Amino acid sequence: MALRNAILAALLDGESSGYDLAKEFDASVANFWMATPQQLYRELDRMTAEGLIETRVVQQERRPNKRLHSLTEVGHAALHEFVASESKPTAIRDELMVRVQSMQTVDAPAVRVAVEEKREWAVAKLARYERLRSRLLAGRTEQAYLEEAERVGPYLTLMRGISFEQENIRWSEFALAVIDRRISAQV
Template identity: 45%
Template sequence: MALRHAVLAALLAGDGSDGDDSGEYSGYQLAKAFDIGVANFWHALPQQLYAELAKLEKEGLVAGRHVVQETRPNKRMFRVTRAGLAEFEAFAAATPKASFIRDDLMVKVQAADSVDTGPVIEQLEERAALAEAKIELFGKVLRKMRGELDEEEFLRRGDRIGPYLTCLRGLALERENRDWGLRVAAVLRERRTDEAR
């Protein structure tokens, strides 16, 4: 997958909740939406998103329009074009590559028998705390998306099911990150204590 597909997916999932047309985001709104949703499976910095929007617009896969604002700086709003939708449909139909984990902290844990685990334990606990914060954020986002519906009813008949389903995966991932981080930190701490005796 290329960043272009992640950006197109984020634009296609736009809901217009900020008062703008459905499926249309400013670069800033896209970065915010990306951070909450797409970033769970595709990381990009805001400047990378802006650069990719410019490329997509040049290729005719997104269209941008200039919006004049009186009390704030002017902005550009972007939406996916028919060509962009065709590009994304071709991507959606292609067989995906297998996913894999690439994580510096797991590399450190792998070598736990050979290094001082004190800093690793701290990093595991920090990661668990960050995961807990994201769990709370995902919970709020999911409740907002569902509105008055309970989850099962929303899954049967709610709008914007794609973003909801990817948020559910992000929630599950962060719960796993938290639980794994806390367990590994506890195991390493106990082993340090035993070795110190």
Template identity: 35%
Template sequence: MALAEAILVCLTDRPMSGYDLAKTFDASIGLFWRASHQQVYRELARLRERNLVESTEVEQRGKPNRIVHTITEAGEHTILQWSLKPCKMPSIKDELLVKFYALETVDIPALSEQLGVRIDQHRGKLNVYHRIKERFYDGHNLSTSQHGKLIALTMGISNETEVIQSLENALVMLQDTQD
């Protein structure tokens, strides 16, 4: 259950509320590990039980109170232990590629359209990556942990760039099939 570790990793940066974490999982770290807000809240409850985070309610004016979670020493120890263990290959599940597997049974115009949508989604992701890179990393002096994030980001950028390229190629190849 690496969701627990992903949350702890976020909290090494700064203490956060469940809401902050959910937003983080929608953007920065969410580019490499997706989680919904319900998952985050559930996991936070478990982390609190295991004493890997400490939670304190913070009063706010004009807004509901926040419950801010701070990583404990035991939490940091958990990350270190986890970092020593080998990691699983990410398990791929891509409906789009499965659809290519049954091109004779599938509606090809619909598939073309879906390819177009997918290309746009990856272009969007690439833009997000670029903006984050310019905003936080280009021309800055980087700490170790920032350096790590930049490495991940760089991998993300070249991967998205390549994916867009090959999806565009696939679109052309698919249109050749239609004739």
């Protein structure tokens, strides 16, 4: 999937600045697509040139002018084409898994630190996703939200992110217990 498709999907909620898109990517889209602000801004420029989005400049007095982006008909059509296209299986590339796969007894303490960092990161992301879920639900039950919301895709992807981080925590705790036993056996 190209970054442009994730941007097109984010713009379904309406006009947005690059800064706000970057914040949204960090808060919600990051559970399935990562992009740096620099990548995002470069892609916004390309998408404007290709007619997928239109950009208008809002004059601001005490700050730099703000560029607001919105979908064009061509952008909507491109997004619909992407949604209807065949999906490819996801390939996982995780540097930590290479470290774990390669771990020898002498490496166990260093790998343990890396796994603990992954667990801490997952705990923090899970908390952020749970706060976002509470905001989306806005006091409604999940069932009520799913029946009433105009778009349920953001909620479904958020739930996938929650499940992913819960599994990262579960696996990290399992791996830490195994590594701790290996380290204790060597002492």
